[in-house]
Amino acid sequence: MAYNKILEDDVADYAITIEDVKRAAETIRGQVLRTPLVPSPRLSQLTGATVFVKHENMQPTGSFKERGATTKLESLTEAERKRGVIAMSAGNHAQAVAYHARRLGIPATIVMPVGTPMVKAENTRAYGARVILDGETLYESAARAREIAEAEGLVFVHPYDDPKVMAGQGTIALEMLADAPDLDQIVVPIGGGGLISGIAVAAKAIKPSIEIVGVEAALYPSFRNAILGENRPIGGATLAEGIAVKTVGQLPLPIVRDLVPDIIAVEEPLIERAVNAYATLQRTMAEGAGAAGLAAMLAQPEHFQGKRVGLVLCGGNIDARILASVMVRELERDDRITSFRITSNDRPGLLGRVASLLGILGANILEVSHGRLFLDVPAKGVSIDITIETRDRAHTLEVFEALAAEGLAPQRIVSRSLPETAF
Structure with a gap:
């Protein structure tokens, strides 16, 4: 994307200004955690940049959404608080609204898509909200939420297309630049645009030279389509369901168009790799959307090389089963x-021989399946399927070559990157 130069008068056309973000910071002070900005030597080594991580996964509900939700809820009149609020969300906005609504004594109803991860739906109920699962997408859930809002007189709390919410999310930039004023870039996941628009307005007002980089899941390039005309x-199905938005926010759109010079689309394997890197290198949990920024750095390392990147x-609201699956897949x-x-003649001691050889080679056996009844195996033959854990790719190649040298002719069940000569 090409950067568009902004005239000062144009800023007045945006839904929020830096002053709105500063007021939001005062509103949420003492109500929302001021999360740490942590240097990450391991992620810096991985990406070739100097990386700092803003840990919004440390919020009580696990995401940045508490900032915008609190800012919006605190702006309600007494009459509006008594009637209650309603929101549509894939999970994080839902939990934030439910959590802070209960804290402030405001009844909350949340409409969520039917495919919302179980952990997010259950957590939302646990915070005292009425949860309604309706619609396959956020767009459909939003339509249902507006119907209920009109019928019951509830205040609609939009997850991104609301000035109060946008200003609340922008407080992240104030904290990041207070902690690390020499940042060159801030990398921000994009769903509907509330987070990146708030951050962009605040960051560019404080430090005009800073670059705001947006990141979308490749399966949901909504802003790229809207801005570039693609x-x-x-x-x-994306691991980054938190940014799986089909319709961009109309209030964030002009801000993103003007202040975000590049939006990177990241594929699913890189999102998985980023989730795994946060878990194994940063020792922290990141959901798919939360890890999208790191995925962008892995996708286009030359864009960030040598820069100080926030x-x-x-x-960090990722289902434990999904996290385990991602880590194993990596x-x-x-x-x-x-x-x-291994397919061979059925003779005594074959399995023991294979196991002993793997032990000598330092491979850890995870699973063994010993079969004699498959039709593609000779009547006097045996098939042994083995899953092993090794140190790295070179070690795996060493194991295959050693097995082949012993005449065992191993065949990969799922071949990925080893050369055919290895088996």
Whole structure:
């Protein structure tokens, strides 16, 4: 994307200004955690940049959404508070609204898409909100939420297309630049645009030279389509469901168009890799949307090389089962977990021989399946499927070569990157 030069008079056309963000900071003071901006030597080594991580996953509900929710809820009149609020959300906005509404004594109703991760729906209920699962997408959930709002007189708390919410999210930039004023770039995941628009307005007002980099899931390039006039398909199952938005916010749109010079679309394997890197290198939990900024650095390292980069880890609400699956899949991608098949004559001691050889080679056996009844195996033959864990790809190659040298002819069950000669 090409950067568009902004005239000072144009700022007045935006839904929020730096003064709105500063007022939001005063509003949330003492109500929302001021999260740390932590240097990350391991992520810096991985990316070639000097990386600082803003840990919004440390908020009580696990994401940055508490900032905008609190700012909006605190702006309500007494009559509005008594009637209650309603929101639509894939999870993090829902939890933030529910949590702070209960704290402030405001009844809350949340409409969530039917595919919302279980952990987010259950957490929202636990915060005392009435949860309604309706619609396949946020767009459909929003339509249902507006119907209920009109019927019951509730105040609609939009997750991103609201000036109060945008200003609240922008307080992240105030804190980041107070802690690290020499940042060159801030990398921000984009869903509907509330987070990046608030950050962009605040950061560019404080430090005009700073670059704001947006990140979208490749399956949901909504802002790229809106700003660049592209017509990329939108939709699909993404690990970054928190930014899986089909319709961009109308209030954030002009801000993003003017103040965000680049939006990087990241593919699912890189989002998985980033989630794993946060867990193994930064020792912290990141959901797919929260890890999108790091995924962008992995996708285009030349864009960040040698820069001082602030990553907004915007959320950590990832299902434990999904996190475990992602970490195992990364081990497979790195050829540290590998499955192979040995087919041989059925003779006593074969399995013991294979196990002993793997032990000598330093491979850890995770699973063994011993079969004699498969039709593609000779009547006097046996098939052994083995899953092993190794130190790295080179170690895996060493194991395969040693097995082949013993005449065992291992065949990869799921071949990824080892050369055919390895088996």
